[in-house]
Amino acid sequence: MKRKGGELMAYGLERSIKRAYDPSGVKRTSNLMSPIVALEGHGSDVFGCAFHPEGKYLASAGFDRQVLLWNVxxxxxxxxxxxxxxxxxxDIKFSTDGNTIFTCATDMTVALWDVMAGQRIKKLKGHTW
Structure with missing residues (x-):
């Protein structure tokens, strides 16, 4: 995760950058783009991450078949x-209201997760390569 002005950025293996804006964020005093924090918890490669619509959480997903929710x-x-x-x-995405996380996996399913309850609320089967 990187912070530039009031902006938070995160990236995984694909180097695709996710952004969340916080106008009250800490101002950078350097042009160096070094990480200010490394989030460790996955047992293997991370394939996707997504910020909560309000920017207060980051969800990550990966090869270890887990979805982790982080306090930003x-x-x-x-x-x-x-x-x-x-x-x-x-891959992983938040719903626009931030109450649901959507994930897709190599088990050919899409899952919907209740963020507050921490439980899967729907499993959709049948996707193919």
Whole structure:
């Protein structure tokens, strides 16, 4: 995760950058783009990450079949994990209201997760390569 002005950025293996804006963010005093924090918790490669619409959480997903929810501010700790896919989780998105996380995995399913309850609320089967 990187911070530039009031903007938070995160990236995984694909180097695709996700952004969340916080106007009260810490101002950078350098042009160096070094990470200010490394979030560690996945047992393997991370394939995707997404910011909550309000920018207060970051969700990550990867080869270890887990979805991890991180607090973006303060201690930047892992506050929840969702399990239920039997294959690597390839992508992740938040709903526009931030109450649901959508994931897709190599087990050919799409899952909907309740963010506050930390549980899968729907499993859609039948996707193919």
């Amino acid at each position: 501010y303060g201690e930047c700790e892992n506050i929840s994990s969702f399990t239920g896919h039997s294959g690597a989780v390839m």
